[in-house]
Amino acid sequence: MINKLEADSLKIGKETLKSRLFIGTGKFSNNKKMPEIIHAGNASVVTVALRRVDQKSTEENILDNIPKDVILMPNTSGARTAKEAIRIAHLAKAMGCGDWIKIEVISDNRYLLPDNQETLLATEALVKEGFTVLPYISPELMTAKRLEDAGAAAVMPFAAPIGSNRGLRTKELVQILIDEIDVPIIVDAGIGRPSEAAECMEMGAAAVLVNTAVATAGNPLKMAEAFSLAVAAGRTAFLAGTGRVLSAGASASSPLTGFLRKEEA
Numbered sequence: 527m528i529n530k531l532e533a534d535s536l537k538i539g540k541e542t543l544k545s546r547l548f549i550g551t552g553k554f555s556n557n558k559k560m561p562e563i564i565h566a567g568n569a570s571v572v573t574v575a576l577r578r579v580d581q582k583s584t585e586e587n588i589l590d591n592i593p594k595d596v597i598l599m600p601n602t603s604g605a606r607t608a609k610e611a612i613r614i615a616h617l618a619k620a621m622g623c624g625d626w627i628k629i630e631v632i633s634d635n636r637y638l639l640p641d642n643q644e645t646l647l648a649t650e651a652l653v654k655e656g657f658t659v660l661p662y663i664s665p666e667l668m669t670a671k672r673l674e675d676a677g678a679a680a681v682m683p684f685a686a687p688i689g690s691n692r693g694l695r696t697k698e699l700v701q702i703l704i705d706e707i708d709v710p711i712i713v714d715a716g717i718g719r720p721s722e723a724a725e726c727m728e729m730g731a732a733a734v735l736v737n738t739a740v741a742t743a744g745n746p747l748k749m750a751e752a753f754s755l756a757v758a759a760g761r762t763a764f765l766a767g768t769g770r771v772l773s774a775g776a777s778a779s780s781p782l783t784g785f786l787r788k789e790e791a
């Protein structure tokens with residue numbers, strides 16, 4: 527088991543990641559604290575909405591708060607169609623943000639659910655251009671298969687609607703993706719507590735992406751640390767192989783025989 531754990535690094539595209547926690551950069555009350563929080567979570571990948579990157583502005587540039595030792599993954603938040611997502615990806619590359627891109631195409635303002643069809647179109651186009659593409663989707667097997675065939679580097683199904691902190695509401699659907707899809711499954715959005723991140727990892731998810739739960743915590747730095755520990759614990763439990771679950775009854779944990787009753791002694 528030790529060897530299995532030691533060799534347990536996640537590879538995405540050309541990168542070997544230092545951890546299985548991805549962190550988002552929205553909603554922090556103080557962006558200057560972000561480097562410390564990202565390090566407290568030992569996050570390997572940090573996602574930034576490109577619309578928040580204003581290089582011409584004399585005010586704060588969000589990219590200044592992203593440490594250099596993490597992988598930057600711009601996302602296409604704000605895109606309502608594949609065409610808009612592709613344009614944002616091109617902008618990100620032109621601005622020197624690297625070739626990783628999280629495709630987020632959302633045209634539904636109420637539930638903020640991803641548009642799987644437009645996401646697939648954008649993925650197909652951007653993979654052909656050489657991007658490392660991580661599409662954010664509603665957990666649905668056929669879409670995930672098509673994304674895998676199109677060359678997506680990972681698939682990112684949501685746990686619950688973005689920003690809801692409601693936890694792993696899509697458990698059964700995500701499990702199907704974990705079982706059937708060969709590229710890494712990264713559970714993204716809606717994870718509200720470290721225990722829910724651990725649950726995803728115990729199921730065999732490759733990583734999780736968390737933003738709101740950390741950014742809106744009473745102490746974001748401590749919460750990032752808690753997520754880091756939970757992700758590592760969940761992954762270790764997955765590799766250890768969880769014990770059997772009894773469908774009914776009980777099974778004594780220690781032998782019930784071998785003791786003499788007082789009156790028999």
Ligand SMILES: CC(=O)[C@@H](O)[C@H](O)COP(=O)(O)O
Binds near residue numbers: 573687715736739
């Ligand atoms: C930052 C980002 O990419 C979010 O859109 C992401 O999906 C995280 O969602 P939560 O804020 O619910 O963690």
